[in-house]
Amino acid sequence: MFRKQSTNCRSVTILKIVNQIPRGKIATYGGIAKVCGLINQARIVGYVLNRLPTGTDVPWYRVINTKGKISFEKNTTEYKQQKKLLEKEGIVFKDGRVDRCRYDWLRSEKFT
């Protein structure tokens, strides 16, 4: 069942945004935070994603850090899992980094 995720309204907003990330696109922790009106609070985003239940419908794997990389260590299972899911959606990794054009959807649309 659902563990109590957070009674906090911020996490609800964050999850809402993450759910809106288009397939094959990428968002950054800071970008999500900004859209939620939370400047310099990217850690909250990471924290919320961290405690998502396994098998959630939330596309957590489409969220990466500002360097364009996955925020897990390279040899971890989590890293491989996320990379696999992203590649499945057509994301191309170059030297452990995601192609820039993949995470510009926050900039261009209504969130500018």
Place this chain on the structure above:
DNA sequence: AATTTGACCAGTA
């Protein structure tokens, strides 16, 4: 109650 930790970031040097 106080301190530490963490899937982070922007600025500066």
Place this chain on the structure above:
DNA sequence: CTACTGGCCAAAT
């Protein structure tokens, strides 16, 4: 490019 700093704040200890 890398390295370090200060900031932010919910959970865990």
